[in-house]
Structures are given as structure tokens and as C-alpha cells.
Amino acid sequence: MTEPTAPDAPATLPRGGAAHPAAGGPAAFDVYDTTLRDGAQQEGMNLSVADKLAIAPLLDELGVGYIEGGWPGAIPKDTEFFARAAKELDLRHAVLAAFGATRKPGVRAWDDPQLRALLDSEAPVVTLVAKSDSRHVERALRTTREENLAMVADSVRLLAGEGRRVVVDAEHFFDGFRFDPAYARDVVLAAVEAGAETVVLCDTNGGMLPSHVTEVVRDLRAALGTADPLTRLGVHAHNDSGCAVANSLAAVEAGAVHVQGTVNGYGERTGNAELLSVVANLELKTGRSVLVPPADGGGLAEMSRIAHQISEITNIAPFARQPYVGVSAFAHKAGLHASAIRVDPDLYQHIDPQQVGNDMRMLVSEMAGRASIELKGRELGFDLAGQDEVLTRVTNRVKDAEAQGYTYDAADASFELLLAEEVDGARPAYFRVESWRTIVERAGSRGTPATAEATVKLHAGGERIVATGEGNGPVNALDHALRLALQRVYPELAAFELIDFKVRILDAMHGTDAVTRVLIETSDGQTAWSTVGVGPNLIEASWEALTDSAIWGLRNRGIAPR
């Protein structure tokens, strides 16, 4: 890398759509993922280099065009990411983008260490954030409007001259354009004339409504005049008004051909535009083909799995109601419609869930009818189609149980045991409980920790087993004691782990006299299953859910009672 002889001379302008000298050029439509950079700004999220290296191939598999990896030079972890990515990642389709800022005021671009670090990252695409709101130029950046334009032009020209494809993120663009349209337009023109491939209009504060976006993009295009057809525009939205997905679509409808967002909508405050929803809407509802997954799979049909795998890595619980990919996204509760859904699912779904790798689920609810139980049975592998008597018995049991406070819409495993019991005539007799007891005590005043222990006596494998477990609470202690006892006969239980525990007091007007419902989720590392217990007493309800969980886990592994 040598200093260019005329760093500030006008360059030949590569334009959107045309072939670009470095690393190909933009596609007709670009999907640009910023999960690893802007998404990581989310409260409570902290991605390691290893996390980023694990997420990038999933984004590649999805088929995004660009993966913004971070800000090399400014954040040491991100410098390391780009260095390791160059060696370790084998992206089949997506291109890595390094994020950075325009040069500092009053410094030559070539002398700005931050810009040099972007070149050093060797990312083929560099995305520069540039101020486009004149109030931010004056009050936050504290420089002149002219100097800011020069900062944009110099920085883009330097990077483009070194063979990088340059994207400019015009920060606070929508607020800026609505306040001072001429200046915001000048920033776009400065970027394009210096060789930026795409200028991305950012709703940095996230407060726009779709009608504002439509208006601003339309007015900008008018203000660009003859430069309009030469300018590739993109959009970067945040969800502060709850409209990030719609705002992204509005910009695309107004002519943007590049859309930025994050998987699962991660990001600062209310998050960025949820990229999966944006992409699914564009592909399935506007007929655009925007993803380019690798030839051997991936793409839209793998979206749900990819979303969940990424949430495993970020360790942020998936949002059940997330459009397209959430576990509830195609879950139907209404008993009223179950028979119609069975006949004609298209009438009740906006898309076929398989298109995004998700599934329709029927929830067994208090409005449950025979039709929804039959459907649910089919989902669990029980063909109840002809069996009217079984269906009636199951429907009645579900209704009775729900009247007592049970709920099966979040406890598939308990429902499956109930169903199996009615079909087979009895539930599998893995063990017989003689008694259990749990003691919680605190032997001191405030601040002394309490202790919990539990003793379980049961019969299994022809023996009488007594086991005592400790825990940080009574349910934890009971869980330990039960598993300790059962592992004598069923060592397979060692792999089971309690991963979630929810308590709900029903009919709260009676205080602790009320009925308690406990939902438990257990995992064996591969599958997770949920069970429910109900009782006048939280411990009793928990015990029921714990034993159902052990039984379902053993039955699911094909283990016979010993």
C-alpha cells in the first residue's frame, strides 16, 4: 500500500449496478446484515470473537450479501475478528464489510489511523458512517458543514482509490433531511461523487413512520435531479416507533435497493429492523428475489432454524411472537376454527409456514374441540381419525383438567402422556412413589442463607430406593432427589437438565389458598420438552411436573419400564 499521488483528485466513479473493480460489485438488490456490529449494541449482549465467527457462516447460509463484522481499529475485538475471519471463515457467498467513520475534522484522510485500520482489515467492503444532519455536524461533531462534506469525500476517495467498495451510512439522514434537505442531499452527492457504491439512509433515532420515509426518499430523489438514476440508495432503520420493518419496505418501494438490518431485530434501544421479516416480506409478498443462499441449501426455508441457532449463540431467549420464525408464529389456539383449519389451512395462515422453515401448531386450549385434539394428536404421531371413543375421552379429560387449572398449550409433553394413557390404557409404570418430603430452613436472621433438602422414597427396577438431594430451593432439591433415586435404575436420566421453571398462581383473589400451576422445561441436550403440574401447593404442583418430565423423557428415548 503506497500513498496515492493525488489523494484528493476526482476518481472515476463506479456506479451502482456496474461491475466494480474489487470483489465483484453490488447485486441488483443487496441484503446487508449488521447483527455483528449494530445488533451487538443491544443491552445485555456481549459477543465474543468466537461468537461472531460462529454467527457469520449462518448468515452466509441464509444468503445475505454482506456481513458487517465490526469496527476494526476502534474495537480491539473487532480487529481480531477480521484477522481471524480472513483465515478461518469460508464464506460461500457473503462478503465481509468493515464499519468505520469518515476522517476526523482537520486531518488528511491518509493520516487518520482509524481509516488506515479499515484498510488493514482487508475487508473488501468498507462502510463509513457520515453525518448528514447539519445539527449533528454543528452540535455533536462541532465542525463546519463544509468540512463535514470534505470529510465524506476525502474518506470515500481514499478507500475507493485503494480498491475498496465503499458504502456510506448517512447517519440521522431522515431527521436531517426533514430539518435541512439541501445539506442532507449534499452529503449524499459528496459520497456518490467521491466513489461510494451505495448511500444508505439511516433512521438512526428510529422515530420515522412509513409515510415519512416515503416522503423523504421521494423528495431526496427529486433533489438529486440528474444524479438520481446514478445513485444507489439503501435504508437502515431502527424500531423506536415500532415501524422498522415497514420503514425498510417503504424505502424499497420508493427505490432503495439495499436494506440493512439484524437477525431477530437485535440492537440498541428497541433494536434494528428485523432482517428476517424484511427479507421474508420482500421475497414472499413483493415477489423480489433478494437472498442468494449457497447452492447447497440454506435460504428462506432455513430461516427459522438459523434464527434459533443465532439466538443460542447470543444467549438471548427467542421471542415467541417474532414474525415468521417465532415458535408461536403459526400456533393456533382458537377451538372455533380448528375444524376449518384442518380442511383448509391456507384460509388461516398468511403464508405456508414451511416456506420459512416453521411449522403450524395447534394449541390445546380451553376452547378445545375434538377437531383440534385430533390435529394435535396427528402432530404428535397419534392417528385418532377413526377413533371416536378415544377422542371423546381425551377431549373430556382435557376439559376437566383445564377447569382445574392445567394448560396444555405450553406443555406438549404432559398432553402427550395424557394421550398415550388414553390410547394405551395406562401410563408407563417406570416407578411408583412411596413418599417425598422437602425441608427449607433458615437458622438465623436476615442475611443468613436458607438451605433446602428433599428426600424421595420410591420403587423402581424391583428395588425400594431412598434418596436425598439438596438444592437452593425446595423444587431444585426435589428435582435432585428424584433424579438421584431414578438414576439407580435409569442411568439415562443423567443427561436430563431442568432448563426453565414457571409458576403461575391461579385465581389470585385467594392468595396462597389459590391453585398453583407450574410449567417445567427439561432438555437432554438435543430435545426440550415441557410439562405441567397443578395443585393447591406449589411443591406438589412442581412434583407432578417433575415426574411427568422424567416419564416423558424415558418414554421418548424408547426405554421400557424396568
Place this chain on the structure above:
Amino acid sequence: MTEPTAPDAPATLPRGGAAHPAAGGPAAFDVYDTTLRDGAQQEGMNLSVADKLAIAPLLDELGVGYIEGGWPGAIPKDTEFFARAAKELDLRHAVLAAFGATRKPGVRAWDDPQLRALLDSEAPVVTLVAKSDSRHVERALRTTREENLAMVADSVRLLAGEGRRVVVDAEHFFDGFRFDPAYARDVVLAAVEAGAETVVLCDTNGGMLPSHVTEVVRDLRAALGTADPLTRLGVHAHNDSGCAVANSLAAVEAGAVHVQGTVNGYGERTGNAELLSVVANLELKTGRSVLVPPADGGGLAEMSRIAHQISEITNIAPFARQPYVGVSAFAHKAGLHASAIRVDPDLYQHIDPQQVGNDMRMLVSEMAGRASIELKGRELGFDLAGQDEVLTRVTNRVKDAEAQGYTYDAADASFELLLAEEVDGARPAYFRVESWRTIVERAGSRGTPATAEATVKLHAGGERIVATGEGNGPVNALDHALRLALQRVYPELAAFELIDFKVRILDAMHGTDAVTRVLIETSDGQTAWSTVGVGPNLIEASWEALTDSAIWGLRNRGIAPR
């Protein structure tokens, strides 16, 4: 109520905007909440009658025009809700709406028991769901297109004739209109001509994009021709495409004057339009005044608190990134912008968070809530205005406590004790606990009831007291033992009764290893107060809330430690 002489004769048509014979009429713009009905369809949500009676006053305080309470006649719990609501609720502004369906095919409206149950509910507004997609009429309802139109007209006419204000929810309207616009329009006309006050266009499957909504509403209005200015249109959106908020706004921009949604976006699949975001966008970004809070407070500025209180009742963890009201909604991960944000927060926020009762938070240098703590203190009778040092100490304690999992939103009494402790230097020493223990056991197999007992040892009134209580669960037993022990010295405690008990597991990824938060509500027949406890163990957390409750109750009665 007598049978009308000519049930199918054309009625005089009440029109939108005009005064209506029963219970007033619509406002210029109607905000219609369906949290209690459509929101309750959410997977895992199960609202009791008591829950609904607790949520309704919060919606009233927010300032919605209508509270849809459920489907009386179809769901026994909802029948009970309307009966109890009539006696127990004192809504200051909002009107209750009962939801139901048009009459069955081939039955006279007057003979349809479901319609009779709607009249019996005595709700001043009845919302009827009507099919407007000809495919649903033929394939799901299995009747003729003509009969469906008659079902709409007859049902509306019956209810309007009995003095009810009638809203018609045109189910699957957008899909229906795009498939068969003439039929969908005919359904709207049938409803309006029979006396419906408002016809609500429903995106039942939730798959619309804003551009579709704009187009359908515009084309419908053209198709209505001369009936257009007489027809009050509303919108009911679901979030399957991630655009429910934007779709609601698009309909309003195209002329809808009634918007339905749910608090926190609860609802089946991906949920309904999040009503708080819709309302905040309309009020703060389009300049419409759509809420009518009671004269003594509430409204937009209480939105964040109301959203959180409702999530405590539904026991569904609030979504941190929820627009406007989420805990992260105005949380800045600082870094680059920290100093600029402090100088000029307006540059970095789409609105002032106080407008919706939320707070800006800096995630690096937390500056949470001094102002709100001062305000809260004033509400509880502590003037902290000049006392900077106390204010700092309290703010720091609250921040520490919240980081551990405490919440004071719903536990005023615990907050008051904390405040009193910082102001007075110590908490009142009514008693000193030596130890406690609780035992739960079941001496038999499934079906045998479990028993619970607890022993408390404490010092009060100069004595050492040991008391044992029984209960149907460990917390109930501890509550009995604690009160038994304390009544020896403080007989006033006999009047206290535990009336509510809520448990929330925080950080659910660690199962029973997670932290447990308990909220307890106690009443002495006149006042009710709430306390909070947090611990690795549910029993420990409950104990803390129980002791706080006893202390607050004694202190509040002006009783000195004995």
C-alpha cells in the same frame, strides 16, 4: 326485553359521528382495546376473571375509549366477567364492549342464543365478527353468500333495535377484498345499512403490508361510492408480517377513525397490533389526540407504568425492546455519543421519554431515576426535594436492588420501608427473627394430598416466641406461623390477610437455579399493600415479602415496636 314486532324491517340508521341513542356515541377517533379478548388468545396466556377485572381499570386510566371484555355466552368465564364488571368496575371513561358473532345460518336472529347472551351481558357496545371473505363464507361457514349478508344485517338490526351500539369486525377483510372486492364491500354495506356504528376492517391472518392496506382502504372507499362519507371505518391488525403498527397507521391515514389493538401486542401467533405504539405514534407523530384519560391523571405519560402493571397481571415477562415502554427503549449504550447525549439528548432520541412515562438510561454511567424517586417519595409523604444525600443513597439502593431482581413498580410498601430506612436511619424493629423452617411432604403415591407446616422462632416484646403453623403450601404455612408468633405481641395483626401472591422466575435460562421474585399483597380490610422479596429460593423470597408486609402494616397503623 320483548321480541320486536318487525325484527327484519329496516331500522333508522344511526351513523358514525352522529349522537347514538345508547350510552353516548363514538368519539371523533376511537381507541378500542381488545387485550382481554383477542390478546388473551396468546399462547400460554390464561386470564382469570379477577385478572380481567384488574386490567380493565388500567386501560380506563390509559384513556382508551372501549374495553372489549370477552365473549359472554360462548365462554363461561366471560359471562361471569360482564356480570361482575357491571357491579364491581367503576370505569371513569371507557365503555365495555362484548364480543360475539353474527347469527347462525338458517336461524332467526332473535332465536340465536349466542346473540341473546350478548344482550344479556348488558354491555352498551356489542362487537360482532362477520365473515367478509367469500371463500370463508363458502368453505368455512358453509353457507351461501346471500345468507351471510342476511346474517350480518339481521344480527346488527336486532342488537341496534335493542339499543346497543354495534361495531362489526369484518373478519379476513383485506384478504377477502383482494380476492373478491364486490362481496367484501357488500358485507360492509349490509352492516352499515342495518345500523352498525363502525365497520372494522380486520387483517385476521396478519399478512398485509402497509402498501396493501393503503390500496384496499382506498379502493373500498371508491367502491362504497356515495356511502363512503357515512361509513365509519376501523382497523384491526395482526403482526404476522411484522407490520401491525404500520398497517394500523396506514389505515388511519387512508381514513379509518377507529383502531383496535392490545397492550404489549398480546395475541395469537405473532400478536395483535401493539396498541401503545399505535397510540403514541398517532399522538406524538401525527398530532392526533386519540386518548381520553380520566380528568385526574393517566394517559400517555402513564403508559410505561400501565404497560408494566398489566404484564405483572398477565405474568408475561415484559419485552425489553418494546417501543416506547420497554426498559431498553431509551437505553443508550453510550460509548461514542455519551457526552453529546448528555448535552443534547434531543439529538439522540426520537421523543422525550417522559412523554410516555419512560426514562433515558445510560448503560455505562447509570443515571436512573432520581427525579422519579423524588416524585415517588412525595407521593408516599417524604419530601426529599432538598435532601440530595438521601436521594443519592435511595437511588443507589434502588439501582442495586433492581440489579438483583427487585422491582418496586408493584411493591409500594417495600419501597416505602426502604425510603423510611434511609430517612430515619434504620427500619422499625418490631421483631427479630431467630430462625424459620418449613416442611412439605406427601406420604403416599399420586392422589394423596401433601401437607405443609412451618415453624418460626423470633423475639418480640421482650419474649422469645416459637410458633408452628400449617397450610396447604409452604408459604401459606410460613404466613400462618409468622402471624401466630407476632400476634402474641401485636394482636392487631389478626386483621391482616394475604390476598395475592405472585411468583416470577427471573433469568429463566437457569431453571430453578434462577432468582425468584415474589410479590405479595396484604389487606387489613381497609387498605391493601404490596411487598416484594427476591432470593435464589422461592421460600426465602416469600419470607422476605411476608415480613415486609407485617412491618409495613404495623408501621402504617402507627403502632410502635414493643
